[in-house]
Amino acid sequence: MLAVDVKNIKKTFVTKQETVEAVKDVSFQVEQGEIFGLLGPNGAGKSTTILMLTTLLSITKGEASILGLDIVTKDKEVREKIGVALQDTGIDNLLTGKELFFTTCRLWGYSKKDSEKRTMELLELVGLTEAADRRVKTYSGGMKRRLDLGLSLVHSPDILFLDEPTTGLDPGSRRVLWEEIKRLRDNGVTIILTTQYLEEADELADRLAIIDEGLVVAEGTSDELKASIGGDVITFSFENDSDLKNAKNVLNDAIEDKDQLRITVENGAAKIPSFINDLNKNGIIVSSVSASKPTLDDVFLEVTGYRLEGSAGSDSSNELEVK
Amino acid sequence: MESNRSFFVQLQVLTKRMVLRVVRRPLAELPNLIISAFFLFVYDGALGGVFGGTASGTPFDFANGNFINFILPVSIVSASLSGAASGIYLVEDIESGVFKRYQSMPISRWAIILAPMNVGALRVLLQAGLILLIGKFIGADPEVGNVGFLIVLSLAFIWGMGFAGYSVAAGVKSGSSQGAQAATFLFFPAIFLAPTFVPREQLKGWLETAAAYNPTTYVIEGMRSVMVQGWELDILFRGYLAATSFAVITLTLAVISARKATEKA
Ligand SMILES: Nc1ncnc2c1ncn2[C@@H]1O[C@H](COP(=O)(O)OP(=O)(O)OP(=O)(O)O)[C@@H](O)[C@H]1O
Numbered sequence: 001m002l003a004v005d006v007k008n009i010k011k012t013f014v015t016k017q018e019t020v021e022a023v024k025d026v027s028f029q030v031e032q033g034e035i036f037g038l039l040g041p042n043g044a045g046k047s048t049t050i051l052m053l054t055t056l057l058s059i060t061k062g063e064a065s066i067l068g069l070d071i072v073t074k075d076k077e078v079r080e081k082i083g084v085a086l087q088d089t090g091i092d093n094l095l096t097g098k099e100l101f102f103t104t105c106r107l108w109g110y111s112k113k114d115s116e117k118r119t120m121e122l123l124e125l126v127g128l129t130e131a132a133d134r135r136v137k138t139y140s141g142g143m144k145r146r147l148d149l150g151l152s153l154v155h156s157p158d159i160l161f162l163d164e165p166t167t168g169l170d171p172g173s174r175r176v177l178w179e180e181i182k183r184l185r186d187n188g189v190t191i192i193l194t195t196q197y198l199e200e201a202d203e204l205a206d207r208l209a210i211i212d213e214g215l216v217v218a219e220g221t222s223d224e225l226k227a228s229i230g231g232d233v234i235t236f237s238f239e240n241d242s243d244l245k246n247a248k249n250v251l252n253d254a255i256e257d258k259d260q261l262r263i264t265v266e267n268g269a270a271k272i273p274s275f276i277n278d279l280n281k282n283g284i285i286v287s288s289v290s291a292s293k294p295t296l297d298d299v300f301l302e303v304t305g306y307r308l309e310g311s312a313g314s315d316s317s318n319e320l321e322v323k
Numbered sequence: 324m325e326s327n328r329s330f331f332v333q334l335q336v337l338t339k340r341m342v343l344r345v346v347r348r349p350l351a352e353l354p355n356l357i358i359s360a361f362f363l364f365v366y367d368g369a370l371g372g373v374f375g376g377t378a379s380g381t382p383f384d385f386a387n388g389n390f391i392n393f394i395l396p397v398s399i400v401s402a403s404l405s406g407a408a409s410g411i412y413l414v415e416d417i418e419s420g421v422f423k424r425y426q427s428m429p430i431s432r433w434a435i436i437l438a439p440m441n442v443g444a445l446r447v448l449l450q451a452g453l454i455l456l457i458g459k460f461i462g463a464d465p466e467v468g469n470v471g472f473l474i475v476l477s478l479a480f481i482w483g484m485g486f487a488g489y490s491v492a493a494g495v496k497s498g499s500s501q502g503a504q505a506a507t508f509l510f511f512p513a514i515f516l517a518p519t520f521v522p523r524e525q526l527k528g529w530l531e532t533a534a535a536y537n538p539t540t541y542v543i544e545g546m547r548s549v550m551v552q553g554w555e556l557d558i559l560f561r562g563y564l565a566a567t568s569f570a571v572i573t574l575t576l577a578v579i580s581a582r583k584a585t586e587k588a
Pocket residue numbers: 013014015020021022023040041042043044045046047048049087196
């Protein structure tokens with residue numbers, strides 16, 4: 001049975017001022033026991049998709065099921081199976097971490113004794129035992145995210161939805177969270193997470209869908225997506241803008257990206273000399289050229305026509321976001 | 324592990340959590356309490372000399388010799404307005420996203436909404452009780468005996484729940500704690516367009532008319548009847564009727580608006 005099966009869901013918000021098609025047509029399947037990533041920029045419709053799948057928002061059109069349970073007609077049952085850490089869910093700042101876990105356990109229906117036990121287990125699991133008796137107000141961003149993750153695990157859900165679990169964290173804290181998420185997956189929990197970080201999708205997701213302007217524009221494993229570009233990416237830089245413009249006419253398939261041209265071909269390295277030859281013949285001077293294996297960044301550029309903000313086509317993309 | 328999700332456990336857990344929130348910022352309790360106590364001391368200080376014992380035998384002897392008995396209901400009504408915190412508590416949870424977290428769990432939505440009401444009710448009882456104690460300490464002495472204090476407290480409670488309902492409805496409707504806060508402006512007309520300082524017969528013109536339409540008038544008069552006059556059952560009945568009607572109306576509005584808030588968008 002599929003963990004999550006989403007078929008052409010759509011969400012239109014009608015407000016007084018305007019009608020927003022937040023999610024236009026999203027479909028994907030998630031197998032049990034995998035980490036599935038939804039990668040997309042701000043406003044792509046990630047959170048809206050998660051809210052619909054977690055039964056917190058109605059679906060305008062389409063259908064979806066979780067472990068075979070229809071999310072509209074079986075919403076109560078679905079809620080029992082899923083754990084949810086939303087992007088903007090509040091944490092009660094005035095309570096301590098321990099109190100929050102205990103309260104949540106009680107609300108899920110555990111007895112006082114079981115709640116105490118589960119609280120200790122979960123505090124340990126997300127590494128907050130030391131900070132358990134401090135008010136959440138004093139927690140760092142990373143600690144709050146771990147707390148949030150822990151709270152979504154109280155009832156041992158089979159399927160976990162995490163909306164941008166690491167946004168705003170420094171690379172170190174992000175890694176800690178990644179390890180925890182992977183450990184959960186290794187224990188059999190299915191995880192659907194959204195992210196706007198390429199590196200995160202690449203490192204964490206077993207499979208992913210790229211979502212842009214409410215549409216799924218690509219889906220597969222990270223390697224499949226990279227391979228779908230076909231071959232290597234050759235990047236050309238030029239002395240000046242007019243050379244760049246002329247070169248675009250010579251290399252018809254090239255995509256302009258910042259001050260560079262990029263072209264995807266098989267056997268990139270071997271083809272560089274002939275490209276340079278063509279350009280030189282047209283009086284265009286190439287200032288630098290390189291060939292590389294495609295990255296997820298290149299995939300993103302290919303399917304959406306633009307780069308994900310903050311990424312510079314390098315592995316340090318995430319560090320740019322932080323600071 | 325066993326799991327037992329009873330409504331009462333959920334309500335109890337959510338109420339306890341909210342009590343913790345209140346206890347952890349005690350300063351938020353002070354303004355309303357201080358204003359209520361302020362009414363008692365300042366009005367007694369300013370007017371007690373005129374309308375108190377020395378008024379005996381004059382047309383201003385409406386306080387029956389004890390102005391504290393007469394003015395205490397105003398302070399109590401003011402204290403009961405602390406019930407309006409319910410709406411603010413609820414909206415804080417909506418704004419912070421805690422509300423949404425609860426919605427993503429199998430929790431009764433009535434428990435989610437009743438918890439802040441419970442805490443509002445506790446708050447009313449505590450604040451009004453405290454003011455009554457202060458009143459007794461400085462000389463309040465109900466004409467009908469100490470049971471008068473209980474009657475006053477019960478009226479304050481119903482009245483306070485009315486304001487709790489009102490604040491929940493206003494807060495949920497506006498969706499922001501500013502909205503809930505702004506709604507508290509109603510307190511001024513509620514308290515002052517009423518026979519606050521003198522009996523209704525001595526109000527003039529438009530104020531007399533306004534007071535006649537203000538339910539607070541009947542609540543204050545009901546309280547005053549047991550404090551100052553003795554058993555005046557029809558006045559008392561009107562007091563309970565005004566408070567109860569107000570509470571029923573606002574609580575219904577609260578339920579309707581809260582039901583909307585917990586529906587899926
Ligand atoms: N309740 C709403 N009413 C109207 N429009 C909405 C509502 N919620 C979201 N939208 C719009 O829908 C679009 C998708 O929003 P969504 O929050 O799903 O994006 P996202 O991919 O999660 O972005 P981010 O990375 O910033 O969290 C945006 O244009 C947003 O403005």
